[in-house]
Amino acid sequence: MNESDVQTIEVALGARRYPVWIGRGLLGDSARWRARLRGRHALVVSNTTVAPLYLERIAQGLDGLHWSSFLLDDGEAHKTFGNVGRALEALATSGATRDACVIALGGGVVGDLAGFAAACWMRGIDFIQMPTTLLAMVDSSVGGKTGVNLPAGKNLVGAFHQPRAVVADIDTLATLPDREYRAGLAEVVKGAAIGDATFFAWLEANTDALVRRHTTTLVEAIARKVRYKAGVVARDETEQGERALLNLGHTFGHALETAGNYTALLHGEAVAIGMLLAARLSERLGMSEAPDTARLQQLLDRLGLPVARPAGMAPEQLLALMRLDKKNTAGTLRLILWRGIGKAQIVTGVEETAVLETLAEATSVNAASGRATAS
Numbered sequence: 001m002n003e004s005d006v007q008t009i010e011v012a013l014g015a016r017r018y019p020v021w022i023g024r025g026l027l028g029d030s031a032r033w034r035a036r037l038r039g040r041h042a043l044v045v046s047n048t049t050v051a052p053l054y055l056e057r058i059a060q061g062l063d064g065l066h067w068s069s070f071l072l073d074d075g076e077a078h079k080t081f082g083n084v085g086r087a088l089e090a091l092a093t094s095g096a097t098r099d100a101c102v103i104a105l106g107g108g109v110v111g112d113l114a115g116f117a118a119a120c121w122m123r124g125i126d127f128i129q130m131p132t133t134l135l136a137m138v139d140s141s142v143g144g145k146t147g148v149n150l151p152a153g154k155n156l157v158g159a160f161h162q163p164r165a166v167v168a169d170i171d172t173l174a175t176l177p178d179r180e181y182r183a184g185l186a187e188v189v190k191g192a193a194i195g196d197a198t199f200f201a202w203l204e205a206n207t208d209a210l211v212r213r214h215t216t217t218l219v220e221a222i223a224r225k226v227r228y229k230a231g232v233v234a235r236d237e238t239e240q241g242e243r244a245l246l247n248l249g250h251t252f253g254h255a256l257e258t259a260g261n262y263t264a265l266l267h268g269e270a271v272a273i274g275m276l277l278a279a280r281l282s283e284r285l286g287m288s289e290a291p292d293t294a295r296l297q298q299l300l301d302r303l304g305l306p307v308a309r310p311a312g313m314a315p316e317q318l319l320a321l322m323r324l325d326k327k328n329t330a331g332t333l334r335l336i337l338w339r340g341i342g343k344a345q346i347v348t349g350v351e352e353t354a355v356l357e358t359l360a361e362a363t364s365v366n367a368a369s370g371r372a373t374a375s
C-alpha cells in the first residue's frame with residue numbers, strides 16, 4: 001500500500017458529516033487534516049507513550065497556530081473526571097475560544113477523554129480524532145461516544161459529540177505492542193459477530209495474516225469494520241435502537257474492566273470475554289446453537305484473545321456491576337445477545353439467574369495465560 005492509497009469512509013450525519021481517512025502517512029499529511037480546523041487555537045491531547053512518537057509530526061502541521069498539548073499517563077485508569085478538568089484548564093490557560101479544536105492523538109482513552117473535554121468546553125467545540133491503536137481506529141474514534149469512567153462503572157459519564165474528522169494513520173500500528181494490537185482485533189470480530197456472517201468467515205480465513213499484521217489484509221479489516229459502524233451511527237446516532245447492537249459483549253466486558261480496576265484487562269480483552277459470555281448466555285436461553293459459540297471462541301482464541309472470566313472476579317460482583325449498565329431500563333437487564341453469527345439482538349428483561357449461571361459455568365482459567373482451558 002502506497003501513501004497515496006487513502007480510503008475515505010463518510011459518516012453521513014448531514015451538516016455534521018465527517019470523513020474517516022484510513023491510510024499510510026496521514027499524520028504527516030497536514031494539508032488534509034488541517035483544513036478541518038476552523039480557528040487559531042488547538043489543544044493536542046495525547047499520552048506519555050504516544051506523544052514522544054508522534055506529537056512532533058502534528059506540531060509541524062500546526063505551525064502558525066496557537067497550540068499546546070496536554071498529556072495523560074497511559075491506560076484506562078486515567079480516563080477520569082480529574083483529567084478532564086485538567087484538559088479544560090489547559091484550554092483555559094491557552095485562551096481557547098469557541099472556534100478552537102481539540103486533537104485527540106492516541107488510543108480509545110485519549111479519544112474518549114479529549115472528545116468529552118471538547119464537548120464541555122464552552123458547551124462544545126470541534127475535535128479531531130487521530131487514533132494510534134487498532135481498537136481506536138476500528139471502533140472508539142468513530143461515532144462520537146465520548147466520556148470518562150467512574151470507580152462505580154465504565155463510561156458512566158459522557159456525551160455524544162461527533163469529531164470533525166478521523167485520521168487513521170496505519171503507520172502508527174507498527175509501534176503498537178502485540179497485546180494492544182490483538183485487543184483491537186476483538187472489536188473487528190465484534191462487528192462481524194453482530195451483523196455480517198460473510199465478514200466473520202473472511203476473518204476466520206485470514207486469521208494468520210491478521211496476526212502477522214499483513215498490511216492489505218489489515219486495511220481491508222479496518223475499512224470493513226469502519227464502514228459497518230459508520231452506517232449504524234448514521235442511522236441511529238444517539239443509540240435509540242440499532243446502535244445498541246454495537247455493545248455486544250460490553251455489558252459483561254465493562255463489568256470485567258471495572259472489577260479489575262481498569263488495569264487487569266484491556267478493553268478489547270474484556271470485550272472478547274464479554275462476547276463469549278453473551279454467546280453462552282444466548283445458547284442457555286435457547287436463542288443460538290453451540291457450533292456458533294464454538295466458532296466465536298475458536299476465532300478469538302486463534303487471535304490470541306482471552307476467552308474466560310478471570311479467576312478472582314466473582315459472578316455476584318460482576319452481576320452487581322452489570323445492573324448499572326446504561327442500556328438497562330426500569331431495573332431490568334437489557335443485554336445484546338445473538339441468534340448466531342451475524343445476528344445480534346437486543347434482549348430486555350434477561351433473568352439474573354441465567355446471567356449468574358453463565359458467569360459461573362465451567363470455564364476454568366489458566367491463571368498464567370488468562371486463556372480458557374475448558375468450556
Ligand SMILES: O=C(O)C(=O)C[C@@H](O)[C@H](O)[C@H](O)COP(=O)(O)O
Pocket residue numbers: 139140142143145154155187239243244246247250326
Ligand atoms: O459506538 C458504540 O455505540 C459502541 O457501543 C462501541 C463500543 O465498542 C465502545 O466501547 C463504546 O464506547 C461503548 O459505549 P457505551 O455506551 O457502552 O459506554
